[in-house]
Amino acid sequence: MANWYTNVVIYSLHLEAFRDGNGDGIGDLKGLRDSLDYLASLGITCLWLQPFYPSPQRDNGYDVTDYLAIDPRYGDLGDFVTLLEHAEQRNIRVLLDLPLNHTSIDHPWFQEARRDPSSRYRDFYYWSREEPKNLRDNPIFGEEQESNWTYDEEAGAWYYHTFYKHQPDLNYTNPAVLEEMEKVMGFWLRLGVAGFRLDAVPHMVRAKGSKRFDGDPHDVLRAIRRFVEEHRRDAVLLGEVDTEPDEYQNYFGQEDQLNVLLNFYLCNYLFLAFATRRSSALQHVLETLPVTLPYDQYGNFLRNHDELDLERLSEEDRQKVYEAYAPDEEMRAFGRGIRRRLAPMFEGDRRQIQMAHSLLFTMPGTPVVRYGDEIGMGDDLSLHGRDSVRTVMQWTDHDNAGFSTAPRERWARTLIDSGPFRNDKINVADQRRDPESLLHWFARAIHVRHELPEFGEGEPEVIETGCADVFAHLCRSGDSSALAVHNLSPETRRFRLDLGHEELDVALEMFADARYDRLDQNDGALELGPYGFRWFKLEHLLEG
Ligand code: NOJ
Numbered sequence: 001m002a003n004w005y006t007n008v009v010i011y012s013l014h015l016e017a018f019r020d021g022n023g024d025g026i027g028d029l030k031g032l033r034d035s036l037d038y039l040a041s042l043g044i045t046c047l048w049l050q051p052f053y054p055s056p057q058r059d060n061g062y063d064v065t066d067y068l069a070i071d072p073r074y075g076d077l078g079d080f081v082t083l084l085e086h087a088e089q090r091n092i093r094v095l096l097d098l099p100l101n102h103t104s105i106d107h108p109w110f111q112e113a114r115r116d117p118s119s120r121y122r123d124f125y126y127w128s129r130e131e132p133k134n135l136r137d138n139p140i141f142g143e144e145q146e147s148n149w150t151y152d153e154e155a156g157a158w159y160y161h162t163f164y165k166h167q168p169d170l171n172y173t174n175p176a177v178l179e180e181m182e183k184v185m186g187f188w189l190r191l192g193v194a195g196f197r198l199d200a201v202p203h204m205v206r207a208k209g210s211k212r213f214d215g216d217p218h219d220v221l222r223a224i225r226r227f228v229e230e231h232r233r234d235a236v237l238l239g240e241v242d243t244e245p246d247e248y249q250n251y252f253g254q255e256d257q258l259n260v261l262l263n264f265y266l267c268n269y270l271f272l273a274f275a276t277r278r279s280s281a282l283q284h285v286l287e288t289l290p291v292t293l294p295y296d297q298y299g300n301f302l303r304n305h306d307e308l309d310l311e312r313l314s315e316e317d318r319q320k321v322y323e324a325y326a327p328d329e330e331m332r333a334f335g336r337g338i339r340r341r342l343a344p345m346f347e348g349d350r351r352q353i354q355m356a357h358s359l360l361f362t363m364p365g366t367p368v369v370r371y372g373d374e375i376g377m378g379d380d381l382s383l384h385g386r387d388s389v390r391t392v393m394q395w396t397d398h399d400n401a402g403f404s405t406a407p408r409e410r411w412a413r414t415l416i417d418s419g420p421f422r423n424d425k426i427n428v429a430d431q432r433r434d435p436e437s438l439l440h441w442f443a444r445a446i447h448v449r450h451e452l453p454e455f456g457e458g459e460p461e462v463i464e465t466g467c468a469d470v471f472a473h474l475c476r477s478g479d480s481s482a483l484a485v486h487n488l489s490p491e492t493r494r495f496r497l498d499l500g501h502e503e504l505d506v507a508l509e510m511f512a513d514a515r516y517d518r519l520d521q522n523d524g525a526l527e528l529g530p531y532g533f534r535w536f537k538l539e540h541l542l543e544g
């Protein structure tokens with residue numbers, strides 16, 4: 001199926017932090033392979049692997065020195081192919097994170113470009129012989145990044161970098177750059193990946209310095225889409241496009257650019273809804289998100305490996321989210337976001353964690369889960385910047401968390417072993433044994449979500465409830481619909497849905513936070529406990 005991605009559950013992880021398979025203290029491909037049954041039983045059907053290419057690791061692997069290889073610390077190409085085979089046996093597809101916007105400064109292309117002005121690689125990057133007029137036109141990392149242009153002695157020129165100065169931007173006005181990257185994508189597709197998570201997409205097609213694209217800059221994205229589909233018919237491009245939503249359409253194109261956009265907009269408004277307990281925040285999103293063509297999809301998420309970037313909210317709304325979830329300055333990052341995991345933001349409250357994920361699983365789109373969120377992992381604010389949310393997976397309550405047999409001082413990442421989210425309290429092994437655990441709740445929720453593809457592919461519609469803190473929405477697809485109701489408040493709510501009687505008559509309750517009275521026993525009135533939720537399937541075929 002070419003649109004398989006409309007109904008998968010994506011799980012994102014960095015190998016280094018997930019599981020160490022050979023006892024050297026670094027998570028790797030073998031460790032992930034050994035964890036595939038766990039992921040399969042959780043109901044995960046697609047993996048998003050964060051960059052595993054050779055890299056000096058100054059930006060979590062988003063600073064690549066060779067796109068055609070795997071950092072030997074994680075294993076080799078043979079291990080990767082084995083992983084793909086094992087994943088395929090479990091019906092799990094694999095997407096690779098591909099940072100195309102920039103390389104590492106250590107990449108041989110940049111090294112040659114700076115050394116030799118006549119090299120073919122010189123024009124792979126953006127240069128300026130004169131000091132550029134605006135050195136900070138688009139700084140992304142606030143105080144950690146002084147400028148967008150850095151002078152290079154060896155080159156005798158300034159080079160442009162959207163992100164850190166060790167990440168020179170690639171120049172996509174030069175067709176040779178895309179040719180190289182097509183080779184890269186062809187290579188990984190041939191090995192068997194299902195597509196790519198493209199990093200920092202808007203920056204690839206933005207004018208920088210004096211360079212201009214010949215035609216439409218988005219032709220770069222069209223060429224990539226064409227290329228990947230020619231090499232694998234059902235390949236998918238999942239794009240990081242953190243822009244205003246009225247620009248989303250430009251990145252879907254006419255089903256000829258990205259297939260899936262990570263939904264930063266919904267993410268921001270979900271947290272606003274949690275903080276204010278107002279369903280109007282979610283109604284606003286569903287009413288303003290651009291309507292998509294059938295093969296376009298949103299990739300919904302609550303948290304990712306970066307800060308929770310709140311740039312899509314007004315200053316006033318952002319402050320409300322900060323007050324609720326990041327009252328201390330040390331919880332914030334880059335003047336725009338929150339460097340915490342989800343569970344600590346809700347102080348470990350199961351009801352809120354579940355309600356938040358219930359919304360994630362039912363909002364129109366494809367849910368993207370972050371490793372560790374299924375057990376409610378915490379963050380370590382003593383670590384620098386975004387490292388706070390990148391600690392190792394907590395498999396067991398042992399001193400090594402079941403992550404690695406190597407002595408802790410050799411580990412590439414740290415473990416949360418103190419505080420309420422420490423591994424002897426929060427871990428997979430304990431939650432496996434407990435049928436009431438968050439992990440079991442997650443598995444159930446995901447399995448039911450697989451029975452409700454309407455949430456992934458249907459046309460969304462907000463349903464009036466008459467309660468400001470209850471959100472109800474319906475996704476219609478062909479002969480059936482899926483309906484979800486969520487209580488954003490800590491109080492019990494009773495309400496009626498502004499839906500025709502006939503529709504409710506055919507509603508089958510599929511999942512809920514508690515056992516509620518059947519709809520037909522209450523004359524159509526619904527009840528939701530504190531932070532409660534209920535999912536229904538409406539099969540119109542049953543009507544006759
Ligand atoms: C976006 C990635 O999500 C982030 O982690 C990284 O720092 C920047 N791109 C720069 O590569």
Ligand code: CA
Nearest residue numbers: 020022026028
């Ligand atoms: Ca290892």
